Amino acid sequence: xxxxxxxxxxxxxxxxxxxxxxxxxxxxxxxxxxxxxxxxxxxxxxxxxxxxxxxxxxxxxxxxxxxxxxxxxxxxxxxxxxxxxxxxxxxxxxxxxxxxxxxxxxxxxxxxxxxxxxxxxxxxxxxxxxxxxxxxxxxxxxxxxxxxxxxxxxxxxxxxxxxxxxxxxxxxxxxxxxxxxxx
Numbered sequence: 001x002x003x004x005x006x007x008x009x010x011x012x013x014x015x016x017x018x019x020x021x022x023x024x025x026x027x028x029x030x031x032x033x034x035x036x037x038x039x040x041x042x043x044x045x046x047x048x049x050x051x052x053x054x055x056x057x058x059x060x061x062x063x064x065x066x067x068x069x070x071x072x073x074x075x076x077x078x079x080x081x082x083x084x085x086x087x088x089x090x091x092x093x094x095x096x097x098x099x100x101x102x103x104x105x106x107x108x109x110x111x112x113x114x115x116x117x118x119x120x121x122x123x124x125x126x127x128x129x130x131x132x133x134x135x136x137x138x139x140x141x142x143x144x145x146x147x148x149x150x151x152x153x154x155x156x157x158x159x160x161x162x163x164x165x166x167x168x169x170x171x172x173x174x175x176x177x178x179x180x181x182x183x
Contacts, residue, residue, distance in 0.1 A: 002016075002019055005019070006157070030175040042069055042072060042076075043069065044075055045069070046065065047071060049065070049068050049069065052072050053068070053114065056072065056075050058071065058072075058075070064119065066095075066119075066120075067119060067120065067122075067123050068075035070093075070094045070095070070120055070123045070124075070149070071123045071126070071127060073094070074090045074091065074093060074094060074123065074124070074127035075091050075127060075130070076127075077089055077090040077093050078090040078127060078128075078131040081181050082131050082132055082133055084089075084101050084102075084103065086131070087101045087108070087110075087128055087131060087132070088100065088101045090127060090128070090131065091110070091124045091127070091128060094120045094123060094124055095116075095117075095120070096114070096115065096116030096117050097114065097115055097116070097120050097121075097124055098112075098113040098115075099111065099112055099113065099124065100113055106135070106136055106137060106138065107138070107139055108128075108132050108136050108137070108138045108139070109141060110124075110125075110128060110138065110139065110141065111138045111141045112124075112140070112141065112142045115142070121142075123130065125140065
């Protein structure tokens with residue numbers, strides 16, 4: 001800004017003070033504009049999430065901001081008739097989650113094909129519960145397990161079992177307590 005004024009005023013103390021004051025104000029306004037720009041995108045929003053949660057009547061505030069973002073994203077995408085495509089798109093919008101939806105005998109079957117972080121399982125489950133009509137049942141299938149999820153289990157304890165039975169047992173414990181964040 002100082003480059004834009006005449007060289008006579010560049011030495012004037014009052015002019016320099018005014019320019020420095022304006023510079024500070026412009027930087028403050030620029031920071032506020034940058035913050036508003038961040039709030040437009042759900043992946044970088046923070047204080048705007050609270051407004052969206054109030055708008056969507058989400059009463060429970062989760063501690064983890066990533067879970068909150070994932071839940072708001074699925075709620076935004078999950079409006080309309082509960083078709084297979086809508087449910088899959090909403091569930092798959094959560095980072096690191098790949099879900100396949102199936103229907104069988106008045107039951108919606110949710111198959112978790114990939115879950116990179118188990119903390120999002122509850123978010124996906126609760127979001128889909130709010131989208132699925134009440135007259136339909138919901139079944140969860142978690143068909144994979146990784147070694148990180150079995151850290152507490154020793155090889156000797158697992159040896160008498162088949163991999164399929166161990167996988168089903170651990171998957172049941174993972175999917176068992178999903179509502180802890182919401183209830």
